[in-house]
Amino acid sequence: MVSSDIIILLILIGCMAANIPVFLCLFFTSVLGFIFFTDLPIQLLVQTLFRSMDNFALVVVLFFILCGNIMTAGSIVEKLIKVANTLVSWLPGGLGMSGVLACGLFGAISGSTVATVVALGGFMIPALIENGYPEKYTVGIMTTSPNLGVIIPPSISMILYSMISNVSLKGLFATGFLPGLLIMLGVCVYTYFYFRKDEKIVKKKVPSPKETLVALKEGFWSLMLPVIIFGGIFSGAFTANEAAVVACVYAFIVELFIHRSIRFSDVKKITVSSAVTSATLLIIVAGATCFGRYLTLESIPGRITEMVLQAVHSPVVFLLVMNILLLLIGMFIDIISATLILGPVFLPMLSAFNVDPLHFGLIMTLNLAIGYCTPPMGVSLYISGAIARRDIIYVSKAVIPFMIIQLAVLMLMTYMPDVALFFPALLGLD
Amino acid sequence: MFKKILDRVDRFLSFVEEWTLFLTVMAALISLFINVVLRYGFNYSLAWSEELVREVIIYTTFIGCSMAVRNRAMIKVDAAVQIFPRLRMPLTFLGNICIVIFSGILIYYGWKMTNLQVFTNQKTIILKIPLVYLYAILPVSGTMMMIRAFQVIFEDASELISGQTHGRGAES
Numbered sequence: 001m002v003s004s005d006i007i008i009l010l011i012l013i014g015c016m017a018a019n020i021p022v023f024l025c026l027f028f029t030s031v032l033g034f035i036f037f038t039d040l041p042i043q044l045l046v047q048t049l050f051r052s053m054d055n056f057a058l059v060v061v062l063f064f065i066l067c068g069n070i071m072t073a074g075s076i077v078e079k080l081i082k083v084a085n086t087l088v089s090w091l092p093g094g095l096g097m098s099g100v101l102a103c104g105l106f107g108a109i110s111g112s113t114v115a116t117v118v119a120l121g122g123f124m125i126p127a128l129i130e131n132g133y134p135e136k137y138t139v140g141i142m143t144t145s146p147n148l149g150v151i152i153p154p155s156i157s158m159i160l161y162s163m164i165s166n167v168s169l170k171g172l173f174a175t176g177f178l179p180g181l182l183i184m185l186g187v188c189v190y191t192y193f194y195f196r197k198d199e200k201i202v203k204k205k206v207p208s209p210k211e212t213l214v215a216l217k218e219g220f221w222s223l224m225l226p227v228i229i230f231g232g233i234f235s236g237a238f239t240a241n242e243a244a245v246v247a248c249v250y251a252f253i254v255e256l257f258i259h260r261s262i263r264f265s266d267v268k269k270i271t272v273s274s275a276v277t278s279a280t281l282l283i284i285v286a287g288a289t290c291f292g293r294y295l296t297l298e299s300i301p302g303r304i305t306e307m308v309l310q311a312v313h314s315p316v317v318f319l320l321v322m323n324i325l326l327l328l329i330g331m332f333i334d335i336i337s338a339t340l341i342l343g344p345v346f347l348p349m350l351s352a353f354n355v356d357p358l359h360f361g362l363i364m365t366l367n368l369a370i371g372y373c374t375p376p377m378g379v380s381l382y383i384s385g386a387i388a389r390r391d392i393i394y395v396s397k398a399v400i401p402f403m404i405i406q407l408a409v410l411m412l413m414t415y416m417p418d419v420a421l422f423f424p425a426l427l428g429l430d
Numbered sequence: 431m432f433k434k435i436l437d438r439v440d441r442f443l444s445f446v447e448e449w450t451l452f453l454t455v456m457a458a459l460i461s462l463f464i465n466v467v468l469r470y471g472f473n474y475s476l477a478w479s480e481e482l483v484r485e486v487i488i489y490t491t492f493i494g495c496s497m498a499v500r501n502r503a504m505i506k507v508d509a510a511v512q513i514f515p516r517l518r519m520p521l522t523f524l525g526n527i528c529i530v531i532f533s534g535i536l537i538y539y540g541w542k543m544t545n546l547q548v549f550t551n552q553k554t555i556i557l558k559i560p561l562v563y564l565y566a567i568l569p570v571s572g573t574m575m576m577i578r579a580f581q582v583i584f585e586d587a588s589e590l591i592s593g594q595t596h597g598r599g600a601e602s
Contacts, residue, residue: 019511019521021504024528031535046539050568053488056480059458062490066455238466245462268452272497275451279494280505282487332509377509 004037005300012291022337026287030294038297045290052289056241057163058282063244064154065281066274067251068110071225072119073270074255074262079222080105081123086215088188090206093195095131096138099124100145100187104180107149108226109247120146121384132201135388137194140398141187143373143384144406150335150369152180154229157335157368159240160285161361164343168358169240170233171424175362178423179409186405221254234427281336288340295344305349315353319414322346322360323367330371331378338368358424359417366410373399436581440500443574447497451490458486478556485554485564492571499529499578522586526579533576540568 011032015025027049034040071077084101088094103120121142128138150157153173162169195201207215216223229247232238238246255262262270295301312318329338343364350360373380375396385395413420461479468474498504506525511518544565552561 016507017510018524019506019508019517020525020528021506023504024525024532027532028528042535043539043542046535046568047543050488050543050565053491054484055487056484058487059462059483062455062487063459066459241462242466245459246466248459249463268448271455272448272451275455275490276494276497276501276503279491280498280503282491283495283498284505286491332507334505334507337505377512379508382508382512 002303004033005298005303008033008037008294008300016333022333023283023287026284026291026341030290033294033298038294040297045293048290048293049286052286053282057159058285060159060241060244061156061281062275062278063241063248064110064156064159065278066271067225067244067247069270069274069277070248070251070255070262071106071109071222073266074251075259076109076222076225076251076255077102077106077119079219079259081120083215083219083223086207086212089204091192092198093133093191093201094204095128095201096133096141096191096195097188099128099141100148100184100191103145103148104152104184105223105226107146107152107155107180109154109229110149121387125384125387135390136394136398137191139384139388139390139395140400140402141191143380143395143399144402145187146380147369147372147406148180148183150372151176151183151366153177154240154244155365156281157339157365158361160336161339161343161364164340165347165357165361167361170427171358172361173230173233173240174424174427175358175420176365178420179362179366179413182409182412183406186409187402190401190405221258225251225254284337285340288337291341292344301345301348304345305352308349309352312353315355316415318349318353319355319363322363323410323414326364326367327371327374330368331374332371334379335365335368335372338371339364356417356421359420362420363410363414366413370403370406370410373403375399436584439577440581443496443577444500447493447500447574450493451497454486454489458483481554481556485557485559488564489567492567493574496571496574496578499526499575499582502582504529519586519590523583526583526586529579530576530583533572533579536572536575537569540565540572544569 008029012025012029015028016022020028027045030045031042034042034045081098081102084098084105085095088097088101091097099120102124106120125138125142128142129135149155153176155173155176158172158176159169161167162172225247228250229243232243232246233240252267256264256267308318312321326338326342329342333341346360346364347357350357372378375381376392381392381395381399385392388395390398461476461482465476465479468476495504504525511521544562547560547562547565550561553559554561554564
């Protein structure tokens with residue numbers, strides 16, 4: 001590392017720590033780098049900022065956000081929870097299981113974590129406590145399960161990773177299902193043994209086939225949404241872009257005409273708020289492109305790779321270092337910014353350690369997602385702490401058992417690439 | 431008086447932002463959807479839809495940013511504020527001042543680049559939209575963002591002043 005690299009890195013970290021919007025941290029750092037360490041004009045950076053948005057692939061981000069927002073504003077989410085509830089609520093701790101299932105189903109349509117905590121946490125935490133579930137368990141499960149929103153595709157961070165690394169988006173999406181399902185299974189098993197002998201919680205009767213049928217019928221239109229998205233993408237009928245567009249149109253039609261849960265006047269509000277959310281993400285893409293431009297101009301990733309290669313020799317150690325580093329970073333920085341900033345730095349190292357970029361995409365997504373609820377700084381901890389009116393220490397203790405489940409899945413996915421890449425291989429996408 | 435003007439500007443900008451975002455996103459959604467239908471139903475595809483969508487992305491991102499400044503929705507790293515709640519106020523001011531500087535850069539260089547397009551008179555390949563209209567979004571959104579940032583700074587400052595006269599400035 002040259003001293004100029006370290007100065008730039010410190011400026012970036014300093015800006016971020018000072019609570020300056022992430023895209024500005026990236027943009028200003030590259031402006032300063034351009035002024036002090038190169039003789040190129042700043043106009044080039046503004047040009048890059050503008051040109052980086054001239055990219056057709058970015059539209060998929062906008063439409064998956066829109067789709068998630070339509071569902072939250074309407075009644076699709078509510079109906080998904082109901083279906084999950086009918087299916088598992090008769091088991092010991094069934095309501096907890098349905099919470100995690102609903103997070104998974106929601107994650108299968110939307111792409112973000114924090115939104116899920118708000119959408120589902122606000123609804124599930126009071127419901128669980130009302131039914132006699134211990135508060136600690138409730139807070140723990142509803143703080144950690146929203147991670148499924150990022151892990152289970154479609155996931156915005158995966159979309160952006162595939163853009164910067166050129167791995168197939170379909171393949172990356174395919175890797176997300178297994179860890180998602182394993183985490184859900186792990187949480188359900190834990191819940192089952194936790195409540196097996198508990199008499200206090202409200203027990204539900206096993207639903208009759210008729211009741212199940214009624215619930216499924218009511219939730220039919222909502223359940224078709226993931227079927228359209230994934231059926232379309234993996235059968236090759238739609239590209240990811242088209243799937244997102246069709247999903248939005250479908251969700252609008254269902255909510256407007258079938259569920260009748262939103263009015264035409266709501267359409268504008270939902271569209272505008274989705275456009276703003278997507279703008280806040282895409283401007284980070286623009287900022288990261290500027291920063292990436294500076295990095296490549298100064299060939300900084302190459303020097304960092306050299307440094308890492310001198311210190312680390314085995315792939316196992318490399319992956320372990322990555323796991324710890326990404327977990328720490330994920331605690332502070334949101335998954336989108338982290339993916340965009342770190343991706344270009346880490347990607348050149350992969351071939352030296354024989355790590356598949358597709359596999360690494362999954363590792364990165366999982367790690368950064370878990371970082372969201374890692375004590376003591378994860379964002380999810382603070383959000384659900386605010387919902388449950390508990391302090392950070394209480395929430396941190398509550399998430400520990402669930403963190404262990406997620407970390408176990410992470411380890412499995414990291415060190416057994418064959419297992420992690422099983423689905424993409426099955427689909428012939430690796 | 432000053433507040434009244436600010437309210438008017440706020441309403442005007444919100445109107446422009448909301449309708450731009452709504453119309454552009456809907457245009458992209460509908461044209462892409464029609465494209466899917468045409469591709470499946472009639473084995474035909476609209477050549478211009480991809481170009482239109484790329485332009486929509488540019489517009490929504492920059493106009494959306496102006497609105498995000500207003501709604502304080504920009505993504506930040508919150509760690510410092512969570513550890514030291516006292517820092518929230520000064521750091522919010524700092525962030526907004528940075529946005530003012532950024533919008534200054536956007537206006538200055540955006541203006542230069544837009545002028546260049548006026549001279550060269552380039553057009554997009556399929557829709558033949560003059561690039562001037564695309565590049566103009568830089569100075570325009572820069573101006574909007576600057577006004578929004580000043581608006582937010584003004585809000586914070588007046589809240590700070592009224593908070594101190596009520597003797598609870600330390601909490602915020």
